Amino acid sequence: MTQQNIHASGLSDVGNNNALTLLLVTISSLILAILWYKFKPSNSSSNGAPPLPPGPRSLPIVGYIPFLSSSLHTQFVSIAQTYGPIFKLKLGSKLYIVISNPELSKEVVRDQDDIFSNRDQSVAGLTLTYDGQDIVISNNNPNWRKLRKIFVHEIQSHKNLEATISFRRDEVRNCVKTIFGKIGTATNVREIVFSTETNILIRTIWETSLDKGGVKDQNLGAKIDMVATNIVKIFARPNLSDFFPFLARFDLQHVERDMQMQHDKMDELFTTIIEDRIQYNLKKSKDEGKNDGKKDFIEILLEYKDEKDGKPLSITQMKALLMDLMIAGTETTATTVEWAMTHIIGDRNIMNKIQEELAEVVGLENKVEESHAPKLKYLEATIKETLRMYPIVPFLIPRSPSKTCTVGGYTIPKGCTIILNVWSIQRDPHYWENPLEFRPERFLNTSWDFKGTNLVYFPFGSGRRICAGLPMAEKMLMYILASLLHSFDWRLAKPEEHNIKEVFGIAIKKKTPLICIPSQRLSDKSLYM
Numbered sequence: 001m002t003q004q005n006i007h008a009s010g011l012s013d014v015g016n017n018n019a020l021t022l023l024l025v026t027i028s029s030l031i032l033a034i035l036w037y038k039f040k041p042s043n044s045s046s047n048g049a050p051p052l053p054p055g056p057r058s059l060p061i062v063g064y065i066p067f068l069s070s071s072l073h074t075q076f077v078s079i080a081q082t083y084g085p086i087f088k089l090k091l092g093s094k095l096y097i098v099i100s101n102p103e104l105s106k107e108v109v110r111d112q113d114d115i116f117s118n119r120d121q122s123v124a125g126l127t128l129t130y131d132g133q134d135i136v137i138s139n140n141n142p143n144w145r146k147l148r149k150i151f152v153h154e155i156q157s158h159k160n161l162e163a164t165i166s167f168r169r170d171e172v173r174n175c176v177k178t179i180f181g182k183i184g185t186a187t188n189v190r191e192i193v194f195s196t197e198t199n200i201l202i203r204t205i206w207e208t209s210l211d212k213g214g215v216k217d218q219n220l221g222a223k224i225d226m227v228a229t230n231i232v233k234i235f236a237r238p239n240l241s242d243f244f245p246f247l248a249r250f251d252l253q254h255v256e257r258d259m260q261m262q263h264d265k266m267d268e269l270f271t272t273i274i275e276d277r278i279q280y281n282l283k284k285s286k287d288e289g290k291n292d293g294k295k296d297f298i299e300i301l302l303e304y305k306d307e308k309d310g311k312p313l314s315i316t317q318m319k320a321l322l323m324d325l326m327i328a329g330t331e332t333t334a335t336t337v338e339w340a341m342t343h344i345i346g347d348r349n350i351m352n353k354i355q356e357e358l359a360e361v362v363g364l365e366n367k368v369e370e371s372h373a374p375k376l377k378y379l380e381a382t383i384k385e386t387l388r389m390y391p392i393v394p395f396l397i398p399r400s401p402s403k404t405c406t407v408g409g410y411t412i413p414k415g416c417t418i419i420l421n422v423w424s425i426q427r428d429p430h431y432w433e434n435p436l437e438f439r440p441e442r443f444l445n446t447s448w449d450f451k452g453t454n455l456v457y458f459p460f461g462s463g464r465r466i467c468a469g470l471p472m473a474e475k476m477l478m479y480i481l482a483s484l485l486h487s488f489d490w491r492l493a494k495p496e497e498h499n500i501k502e503v504f505g506i507a508i509k510k511k512t513p514l515i516c517i518p519s520q521r522l523s524d525k526s527l528y529m
């Protein structure tokens with residue numbers, strides 16, 4: 001080959017190379033474009049806004065629904081291990097964002113609390129609460145603010161809690177008396193505590209009407225217990241109407257129908273109570289009213305109904321509020337007591353420490369009073385540890401942002417559902433040493449409280465929507481547990497059946513009920529009467 005030819009061929013090689021390179025670049029670009037289109041992160045956004053959080057791939061239409069397990073709390077921990085502390089899930093046509101670390105929780109419940117103070121309103125929730133006219137399910141609106149203010153300032157105020165101390169004392173003593181009648185026999189602690197809590201709430205709500213021709217049904221507590229239990233069970237049923245709102249009108253799984261039935265039973269009761277009281281008040285003179293002294297909750301609410309300034313409270317709003325109290329106040333406390341007793345009975349060392357403290361503070365010749373509570377530090381630490389391992393409402397009550405915003409650098413679209421996995425945060429080894437060990441000592445001499453200030457521990461929620469019944473819950477847990485453990489020694493009915501298996505739902509419950517045998521601890525029998 002001549003030099004010229006070599007050059008020519010070289011040139012032509014260059015020419016050929018250029019053409020080849022161009023072809024390769026074009027094909028590569030095409031392939032890359034196709035690959036990018038096909039595998040682009042599904043969360044990237046085209047308008048320059050931050051992307052949606054990452055999350056597992058899901059099927060068309062149904063999204064991730066077919067892959068959901070019955071133990072969502074543990075399943076969400078596994079998903080977070082792959083996708084990080086904030087991930088998204090598409091369930092039907094709805095977008096869920098799950099958050100499982102304190103830093104991101106803080107962005108929701110503190111830094112942007114106002115934006116995140118609406119609720120994700122499920123069909124069952126709306127059906128139960130007169131279309132969200134209550135506190136728990138209502139969005140952040142003037143109605144919610146008013147009801148919450150009445151509840152927190154009137155019912156949960158220090159003054160009112162002091163004024164209603166005798167109701168709690170009577171009912172907790174009845175509880176001790178009932179258990180005394182069961183000494184030596186297998187006893188379901190949760191059932192007894194549930195009834196005690198129901199009776200306390202009934203008396204706090206309409207004490208005087210029991211004396212004044214109102215509802216006198218002896219089995220009222222048991223009936224309410226049954227309805228409340230049914231309601232919690234219905235809440236635990238996943239509902240297609242929530243995942244596909246356009247299906248809601250068909251109520252394919254009858255969740256709405258079943259909830260309506262329970263709602264109607266409670267509604268009938270509340271209507272009777274309120275009407276009886278209105279009639280009674282109409283009959284009595286104003287002066288008589290002033291002499292009454294103690295006001296129960298119905299009386300307080302009726303004053304707001306007749307309010308001259310501002311917007312009076314409607315009867316429906318009153319009933320919605322009563323519904324909240326009876327449901328939110330019973331299940332939570334009874335379940336917490338059951339978990340605490342499970343661990344206390346399962347660990348003789350913990351039981352001894354609590355009982356020694358009670359003997360010292362209360363004395364073996366006395367009954368427990370609420371006023372002993374501030375000195376019962378080990379018992380308090382045991383309750384805190386119980387609520388660390390078993391935050392009864394494991395995902396809090398889901399919230400929904402009122403406008404599109406960002407959390408952790410990701411876009412959070414308006415109207416999606418926010419789940420804060422407090423259960424996983426409170427068991428995260430990153431924040432808790434040996435988190436699966438039940439160790440009350442970790443709460444001794446520390447500043448942890450229930451106010452949700454440190455988002456490593458917030459079993460009652462945090463921010464604007466923190467549990468409105470917190471002051472009462474704290475008192476009840478201390479008083480009931482102190483009375484049960486001061487008055488009785490406890491052992492498991494079947495020690496081989498000791499277990500701490502959970503069932504996930506709107507409340508985190510024991511898989512099998514705690515059945516145990518009480519024995520008399522105080523020598524003076526009159527302390528049980």
Ligand code: HEM
Binds near residue numbers: 473
């Ligand atoms: C162990 C007992 C209890 C626990 C663990 C508990 C826990 C909670 C939690 C986690 C929330 C949601 C907070 C959030 O979304 O950030 C809540 C809300 C609420 N709780 Fe409780 N609760 C308990 C007892 C009670 C009691 C005794 C009452 C009433 C007598 C009550 C009334 C309420 C109400 C009305 C709300 C709704 C607050 C709102 O949405 O503004 N709770 N509770």
